[in-house]
Amino acid sequence: xxxxTKQILDDYEQSIEGIDFDMRMDLAEIITSSLADNRWSQVxxxxxSGIDPSVLSRLIHARENFTVRTVARIVHxxxxxxxxxxxLPEATTNLRLxxxxxxxxxxxxxxxxxENPKRSxxxxxxxxxxxx
Amino acid sequence: MVAVHGYFVGPDYRTEVxxxxxxxxxxxxxxxRNKRFGSQxxxxxxxxxxxxxxxxxxxGILRREGARSWRLGRSDLxxxxxxxxxxxxxxxxxxxxxxxGQRRGRLxxxxxxxxxxxxxxxxxxxxxxxxxxxxxxx
Numbered sequence: 001x002x003x004x005t006k007q008i009l010d011d012y013e014q015s016i017e018g019i020d021f022d023m024r025m026d027l028a029e030i031i032t033s034s035l036a037d038n039r040w041s042q043v044x045x046x047x048x049s050g051i052d053p054s055v056l057s058r059l060i061h062a063r064e065n066f067t068v069r070t071v072a073r074i075v076h077x078x079x080x081x082x083x084x085x086x087x088l089p090e091a092t093t094n095l096r097l098x099x100x101x102x103x104x105x106x107x108x109x110x111x112x113x114x115e116n117p118k119r120s121x122x123x124x125x126x127x128x129x130x131x132x
Numbered sequence: 133m134v135a136v137h138g139y140f141v142g143p144d145y146r147t148e149v150x151x152x153x154x155x156x157x158x159x160x161x162x163x164x165r166n167k168r169f170g171s172q173x174x175x176x177x178x179x180x181x182x183x184x185x186x187x188x189x190x191x192g193i194l195r196r197e198g199a200r201s202w203r204l205g206r207s208d209l210x211x212x213x214x215x216x217x218x219x220x221x222x223x224x225x226x227x228x229x230x231x232x233g234q235r236r237g238r239l240x241x242x243x244x245x246x247x248x249x250x251x252x253x254x255x256x257x258x259x260x261x262x263x264x265x266x267x268x269x270x
Contacts, residue, residue: 005160012171021172025179032187042191060192062176063207 014089024062026122027071031060034078034124049077071122080124134256136217136224140177146184149177150258151225155212158228162210173206186220198244200251209233213243215251226250 012018035045042060046053051073058064068084075082136150151159163170173193180188188194189202197203197213204225205211209232214225227243236244250256 001160005163008163008167009171009174012167013175017168018171018175021175025176028192029179029183029187032191033183035191036187061206062172062192 049073135259140181145181155225155228201247
């Protein structure tokens with residue numbers, strides 16, 4: 001990779017837009033992972049969450065901006081809780097890994113902390129009812 | 133035989149991404165010309181690699197193109213073409229290019245046919261990255 005390309009990618013990753021895009025991808029990952037785990041279609045999740053499937057499709061494509069209310073509807077439909085966390089940039093890979101390898105229901109967000117948070121992150125974990 | 137080198141490889145990735153020099157060159161040209169969409173495309177591939185491509189089939193920007201071939205592309209006409217290399221744990225990006233319009237066009241048809249042939253015949257080989265490249269560029 002030449003220096004110019006690498007600089008463009010690094011600049012994007014560190015920009016507000018890059019953080020915004022990563023958070024959209026977080027939600028997209030939560031949606032697609034849970035669709036697979038539950039063997040639901042987008043229509044199924046749409047009917048359970050009250051979100052139009054076309055909006056879900058745009059969320060999966062990371063094209064759609066979303067509100068906290070939208071995230072709440074989705075995680076509620078999945079029987080999960082949502083949490084926004086701010087973590088160090090280098091912590092994001094490990095966070096995604098723990099998500100990707102264990103599935104939506106296994107995240108224990110309380111283990112992920114940052115003393116000097118610089119990046120926001122969305123995670124979904126078991127609801128309090130499930131945890132109990 | 134198509135030579136591919138590691139792009140997103142290692143324990144961080146549930147699906148490793150290997151890429152041909154031609155496809156990588158086209159991708160990087162695209163990133164330099166379209167900083168925003170190009171960065172988003174590259175980042176999306178990285179995220180797909182981390183979570184595993186299987187999760188995104190026909191859901192995000194990973195769409196089936198032929199019996200074995202898949203395409204990756206965001207909202208404009210630039211497309212990456214490839215397919216799985218034996219298992220869902222390895223994805224090969226073999227070619228890239230810009231669609232002439234909303235329809236695929238003959239050029240893309242020919243490229244997809246060549247990718248189908250390459251994947252069916254396992255006519256690809258993994259090569260080490262050039263010494264000047266980083267093993268994981270991102």
